[in-house]
Amino acid sequence: MSRPADAGIHTLAAPYALHALPEDEARRFEAHLERCADCRVEVDELRETAARLGAVTAVAPPRRMREEVLARVAEVRPLPPRTAGGPAPVLRRWWPRVATGLVAALVAGIVVLGIRLDDVQDDLDRSQQVGAQMRQLVEADDMQMIRVGEDGASRGTVLVARSLDVAVFIGDGMAPAPEGHTYQLWLMHEDGPVVSAGVLGNPPDGHVGPVTARGLAGVDRMGITVEPDGGSPQPTSDPVMMIDLPA
Amino acid sequence: MVTLRSVPAGEPEPGPGDRLGRLLDRCARGDHAAFEQVYDAMAGPVLGIATTVVRNRALAEEVAQDVLVEVWRTSSRYQADRGSARGWIMTIAHRRAVDRVRREQADSDRDERVARRDDERPYDHVADEVEANVEREQVRRCLDSLTGLQRESVALAYYDGYTYREVAQLLHTPLGTVKTRLRDGLVRLRDCMGVGR
Structure with missing residues (x-):
């Protein structure tokens, strides 16, 4: 399935999904993701998994934080959607x-x-x-x-x-x-x-x-x-x- | 109080996720009422993961606020076909928290964090603080199904924000072994939690 040259890099999907790759390796893996559809699916699933690990750490935020965030949001316009034929x-x-x-x-x-x-x-x-x-x-x-x-x-x-x-x-x-x-x-x-x-x-x-x-x-x-x-x-x-x- | 809902196995995008996704859609159109609902659903988990990774409560709150504003601002970029809205938000939150802790690392004493880790098991510690709920139990059960080494590797990377190279050093384990453990551990969690398509 995967060529030997790529075999090593596939194993980086998990550390990548966990944000556990150093900058340079994350960069190389992202280049690989561009041309590896299977890897993208794997990363998406592993991120989803990691998100469950994160969600159980929930704590009750202070009331003040809600007011502060809503005040900040009031001054920010959401980005427009990316349109077809967008970024190079x-x-x-x-x-x-x-x-x-x-x-x-x-x-x-x-x-x-x-x-x-x-x-x-x-x-x-x-x-x-x-x-x-x-x-x-x-x-x-x-x-x-x-x-x-x-x-x-x-x-x-x-x-x-x-x-x-x-x-x-x-x-x-x-x-x-x-x-x-x-x-x-x-x-x-x-x-x-x-x-x-x-x-x-x-x-x-x-x-x-x-x-x-x-x-x-x-x-x-x-x-x-x-x-x-x-x-x-x-x-x-x-x-x-x-x-x-x-x- | 934040309420987490149970997530039946085999459903990658449970009801709340769909609802969140629709709310994000409205956020992208500038709907502040929709964002308030996103905030109420996600501020707890976002602050939770930020606090877990960053440790310092004040810094964690900064990170969490930035993340939530970021969610509003980039809401049009959420792609429902790539995962749940909650997963998308938690990914942003975790990345921001990890970025922050790595940046702090330059001026703070990393050794202190390592030392503290010994008497502060991340997921037990975390579990103590979290309201009892079905999802937490599921996560705990799934974590328990890992080997000790898989669990420790995943926890050091995800909850403590270490790179896999740092994890390898902390555990006195070869890099290749750590990569394998992270992958096997996470895949096992994925299957246990029923994430997938």
């Missing part, structure tokens, strides 16, 4: 484990900044340019995500890793710029200078990026302005979006 397969392979690692590293930040991992994933899903560079960025130890404009029409997401000196901007829901104009991305230094990080164009679907910016030393904000076609050496209008970068 390449993304599927690496995202789950990355997300797990990020959760481990960034839970506090996620809560404080209101960063929504799956929203970011959706942004990434929409972009068709997720490559090795993005993967490296997302896996960087100091990678952080900043989202702005959650409530408005236009939303921006920045993934930044100072260790790699890279920030990636993804914009969504951008209103069309006036005719003959374009959006332009700027890196703003804390001591004043503003440097262009590139012209973003004037996309009809309002989706911009991902756009990679390098040279982040001394940069504490990114900004987006509307400029005449072809861009400007320095901003000529007030920013339509500003993003504070973490130190």
